Amino acid sequence: MKKRMEFYFYPGMVALDVTGPLEVFQAADELLARNGRERDGYEMVFAANEPGPVSTSSGLRLHAEVRPGTRDADTLLVPGGLAAEAASTEAANVAAVRAAASRAERVVSVCTGAFILAAAGVLDGRRATTHWAMADRLGELYPEVRLEPDALYVRDGRVATSGGVTAGIDLALALVEEDYGPALAIEVARLLLVYRRRPGNQSQFSSALAMQARAGERFKPLFDWVETHLDQNLTVDRLAEKANMSPRTFARIFPSETGMSPGRFVEQMRIDRARELLESGAEGLDRIALQSGFGREERLRRAFQRRLGLSPAQYRAHFQQGEHHDQRSHLRDIHL
Incomplete structure (x- = not known):
């Protein structure tokens, strides 16, 4: 049965925080289908508090089909962006993410999407990371988060957080490996011409x-x-x-x-x-x-x-x- 991957949209998010992991999951889905495993793979769902077009930081508009939590998700993914901190102060975003996260088997953030997870209480007492340039700010606002600012991505139980935009691709590959094994993750990385399994504790930057x-x-x-x-x-x-x-x-x-x-x-x-x-x-x-x-x-x-x-x-x-x-x-x- 396909795993339901729910992407949470809000205005000002970074498009690559969505499309990077999305392409990883889509490539995995296609490779599985080519080998007669059409029932496996991923089902992508795009959610927002107000379904319809959602503008990203670059001006590209992505379309949200449903409201968050319409159905329980295997994975809830929250993208980041310069607007993430402001979005984390909006009650509607916090309530929606908190509710959807409580029903998801896994909860994932890319980059500064960690601010929204933290505001929703998802990161309380957990190890987490975010973009290095915003790590001090996250730690200042949410001292209960056990911050690892230098990591590409961090997994703590059912919650995973990642650094800057390309680290979201690394984390998505790690999730594919967890779901369907290392062979598929290797082939997805080859198909997308990206590194295979950069370790999560590798530094985000020079x-x-x-x-x-x-x-x-x-x-x-x-x-x-x-x-x-x-x-x-x-x-x-x-x-x-x-x-x-x-x-x-x-x-x-x-x-x-x-x-x-x-x-x-x-x-x-x-x-x-x-x-x-x-x-x-x-x-x-x-x-x-x-x-x-x-x-x-x-x-x-x-x-x-x-x-x-x-x-x-x-x-x-x-x-x-x-x-x-x-x-x-x-x-x-x-x-x-």
């Missing part, structure tokens, strides 16, 4: 990009220099020299403007470089450890376990799934 967005231009030359000198001994004194500050002043100002200590900053930049090398298929963890500035494989492994919750080998496996010979037997029943 550390350099995130810190530049927070700190502005002040430390940009330092960020650029560090990215090209990760294999060197990057002490606080060395970083302060490149920033044209005394070590004491640098150690005080850098964390206040970037939200990260110098040591954590350097480690995160090295992790980002190691991730790039692992994703590109670079061989040899010892070589990757050297090129990313960790020096030894053991230091690389400890940093990955501490910051990402998985080993470098496990991380690389996420980007190689579907390519190994031992995956072929799992894929033989699915053909594009």
Whole structure:
């Protein structure tokens, strides 16, 4: 029996927060049908408090067919957008989402759709994430949410939340895998030309990009220099020299403007470089450890376990799934 996926529409939502997951579920549905499994897959339902055309942030209008909760859903999905925080203050949205969520087997938000779930009490006491740029605001408004702002997506029981728009695609692929197995999720990712199973605890963004967005231009030359000198001994004194500050002043100002200590900053930049090398298929963890500035494989492994919750080998496996010979037997029943 097809799983009913109910998308909750409100004015100002981001169209890609809807269409990204929608294309994942639709592709899965088509692949299952090609293999004689027409009764499996997904039924898409588009709901709004006032059925009819709903304008997205880009001006594209999407059509809502029904009011939310007309029928119980297997999954309720709430998209995000700059309008999400304002939408979360409207009683009609909060009541509709709270009621629909209480009857759904799974509840999902993309990006800042988490604000609406939080306002409806769905995230109380749960681990959750949202777009990194709005994480502080979500935490300020809803301190009862156990926020993980750096994660691509977070699953806590029957509730799942994701970061920015493309993270919604990652989460949708994870739901397809949960529903119909890894082979189908792999083929959907191939069909859509997206990464297969980026782990949920993978960072949403480049550390350099995130810190530049927070700190502005002040430390940009330092960020650029560090990215090209990760294999060197990057002490606080060395970083302060490149920033044209005394070590004491640098150690005080850098964390206040970037939200990260110098040591954590350097480690995160090295992790980002190691991730790039692992994703590109670079061989040899010892070589990757050297090129990313960790020096030894053991230091690389400890940093990955501490910051990402998985080993470098496990991380690389996420980007190689579907390519190994031992995956072929799992894929033989699915053909594009």
